Amino acid sequence: MSEWLIEPVSKTGVPFAGTAGSNPALSVFCFGLCFVSRFNTKSLKLIMRIALGQFNAVVGDLAGNAEKMREIYAEAVRSDVDLLVFPEMAVCGYPPEDLLHKKHFLKDCSSALEKLAADCPDKTIIVGFAENYRDNNYNSAAVLQGGRISKIYRKAQLPNYGVFDERRYFLPGEKPMVINIGGLNVAVTICADIWEAEWLVNFLKSKRQIQIILNISASPFHVGKIKKRQEVVSQCAKEFNSAVAYCNLVGGQDELIFDGRSMFADSTGKIRAKAKAFDEDLLIADIITTNNGTIEVEPLQAAAIQPANRADEIYQALVLGTRDYTGKNGFKRVLLGLSGGIDSSVAAAIAVAALGAENVVGLTMPSKFNSPETIGDAMKLAENMGIDFLTIPIEPILKQFDKALKTVRGWKGEGIAYENLQARIRGSILMSLSNQFGSLVLTTGNKSETAVGYATLYGDTAGGFAVIKDVPKTMVYKLAQHINKIAKRQIIPADVITRPPSAELKPDQKDSDSLPDYDLLDKILKGYVEEDKSAQQLIKSGLSRDDVMRVIRMVDCNEYKRRQSPPGVKITPKAFGKDRRLPITNRYISS
């Protein structure tokens, strides 16, 4: 399809006087340049309809992703858009990591793209893909027009920090790309390109007036990040006096969540439309030039409901992450241990929201150290959620282990080794049932205990997916309350929320025997883990030296446990995992 030129309306033969934007059926008339009576019958306006195809691309599923894009294309055709946009790496999913080292993968990626172009000839499409060009790899955006790939833009800003490793895979592109669609100049950018405002101004300076900055992204979620993302989009709009069309990926990929919330900003920087959070959506808007030089945005749909607050945002992220990890890895059902404590209760409620009560099985595995109250709460929780509930007491197994281990001189039958053994018996039972029935085991450790290693390796860390591994304990409580609030009833029993936390591995055990109070612990962890503060800085901020040094030591010593723990949803700015790569062998102690 050739690019459109700005031409007087008379040449199009369509003396348009409809209501562009408000009615998809009519908007067919408003293609290219037209007279829009409802704004000002005397003004010359350009209108372009853009659809942002925010969809859940699966890493490596080239055929599946293409099929989904074809479906969205059909919908976009029905809505008569001028331009359909898909996220960064939509063809292959993001991040494909070392799949990008396989030449055949890149070739297959390219074939899938060509086929997509051929299948979708009637609209201009911009879609992200992994490109191999002259033996180098690029993170690219293809323009599909008339059944073929007409142009390619290569991402210039390659993030290589946090969870990103783009310099491992890609060379940076060096040329900007501005295409003219329906008389409007559209600058195509990819993700980080618009996060470097100063650089972008310079990068695009050779280009004439741009009406639309288009950005395709795969921007990973953490709580509150949408605010920063909106600022970036808004700032970019103001900087260029352009509309911004921002198309983000949605879905869970291993530890990452892409939260969608694609958006349009007008040239004053106002966010005029925002797609759904944590779900697929097709966000359509008309971009309209005005006489006064501003670019307006007219959304076609009612505004999508957005997360109500932080707890809601985290909750939705966890639900999506759990659903996608389970489903994309071929599991239907999950299995988890229910202790009657708050962590497993919250994890279970998230699993039910993600997969349906019929696909969640709870298991209580009491020893002599578990109180009737916690066992009762686990049962009550299962009842409240309507999930299958099994009980397998571990006492006889524990005794048999103890008997066998007593043959080794020095085995105590109490203390940490004995406590951990209980957790490992539970892990083995869960994994046995997982192997027998094909269910995925969810682990239930939170970020606070993961940080300080308050967990038994191959015990409570045994499982395929760690639902709340990046949720600090203090936030776990808020999630519990949120879960009850949105259910409008007590899913998680009140006792579970108010009872002092305990691992119940020895008589009268409390978490507070081994750890500072969680309020304090989470404060230290935020500073040390997420903000890389030194002991000195934390102590200066008013925390006690003893607490700070004790927590830092625990965090540092337990890197090996985290390295062997299952993946789980990242919700904070810095999660354990690809975000924070500390050596296990490490003698550095912050002073």
Place this chain on the structure above:
Amino acid sequence: MSEWLIEPVSKTGVPFAGTAGSNPALSVFCFGLCFVSRFNTKSLKLIMRIALGQFNAVVGDLAGNAEKMREIYAEAVRSDVDLLVFPEMAVCGYPPEDLLHKKHFLKDCSSALEKLAADCPDKTIIVGFAENYRDNNYNSAAVLQGGRISKIYRKAQLPNYGVFDERRYFLPGEKPMVINIGGLNVAVTICADIWEAEWLVNFLKSKRQIQIILNISASPFHVGKIKKRQEVVSQCAKEFNSAVAYCNLVGGQDELIFDGRSMFADSTGKIRAKAKAFDEDLLIADIITTNNGTIEVEPLQAAAIQPANRADEIYQALVLGTRDYTGKNGFKRVLLGLSGGIDSSVAAAIAVAALGAENVVGLTMPSKFNSPETIGDAMKLAENMGIDFLTIPIEPILKQFDKALKTVRGWKGEGIAYENLQARIRGSILMSLSNQFGSLVLTTGNKSETAVGYATLYGDTAGGFAVIKDVPKTMVYKLAQHINKIAKRQIIPADVITRPPSAELKPDQKDSDSLPDYDLLDKILKGYVEEDKSAQQLIKSGLSRDDVMRVIRMVDCNEYKRRQSPPGVKITPKAFGKDRRLPITNRYISS
């Protein structure tokens, strides 16, 4: 200390006619410019004595590393060297990973360096460190002279592939540095800088004649890499008509081994001296200019004994890796399950070589499926090595588990779930003893089974360090033979080497029931895992489609197991771990 200028010998007041190089005690006279009678009494020669301080720097151990460097400095002073060189990042160990995101770490690093300079004022030292300069991080080399840091070179070529993430941490330096020592021009480079020959020529082109290219490295080991490294050093020498002094790190750091083998090349590209492999060493040589424009190298020591062959090289790497992971993480003793099979036998022999027989405990945990022959072989092996040996039968525990699990409808008491359970009981026993006695558990899985997931997660993968995780099964056999050969007796019983491998988790089980023969399997794995070949390419090379597709599917499906497995020594060009970062959630299938 100011740089020396080339001056006529009469000005130095030392009409030298000694035997520079051959006698450290005399060489004090041969500082700067001198007449060397034994070569040619009429020629004007420059001699510089360089010591390469190849030592085992521990990541994060700023005080310990500095202490070691001070000791080496004292030795270098006794040998009257003109220049003492330490490896890349010697101050903080390599790779420090996200420690580099901690400002206080970088500050402490800088303080340690300043103190080192002050403590070692009498010789020129070049040492690698992590530098924070104007809020950017660099991988730098400091020149220490006269008690202070006199100059800094910043690494320009930052590898960001394989196990390397240097773009995550550092900005590239942009300026070359050539310093004059004793009248000789020494270009300082860091690791990858000399691996890009064409680039380096351009980088150094503004500099006058260079007599010595100095390179400080932390070059990770894989089998056979020394050949490539020697080629690079040799090529560099020829390219610049310079001597090359190459100082490499030694030691194990998590999955990486640095194998030392620092070296000197003369300007014809000949490697004239090579330090020990897998051990600390102080390699000293005199660099001598000649009339004909070549630069000669005279080593002061006899040549160090080098690994005899591939098996020997791998063996030494595994021994060092096991010793360092154990020791640097504060363990003295290790514990491992001995099945009477070849993997655990080889792992045990390596542990004994690394830590001494008195620090290794072997455990056999038979079920009804273990034959008297394998149990006997495990015992014999332990005897041969002189290690403690414990027997804990798992049958009673297995029965108790089975009884408990039978309460769940559908539990079969046979099949994979039941087989895995046996491995998990063993894992729990090992971990219980580890927790009770403070020993590190070694796991014994090889690369072939790790690749196809022929292992029980939290069962035989339970432990702190995976000794042979990167050793293909076919190489495990060669290692077994090598171990017996160097012991000059049968440490590993002959039966262990000749018996068809079996997991012994059900009656008459053989590995070959589930897997292709290891010769074939390792061939496919080399192509698919290490060389990123497609199914098509492997089939075209003569492998059967069925085998190829089956193996590829197994490799792809078991990423989740590898992600939760303990670290182990990298010995191949591409190990599972930081070298190969595949998503778990991944629907791509190579065709």
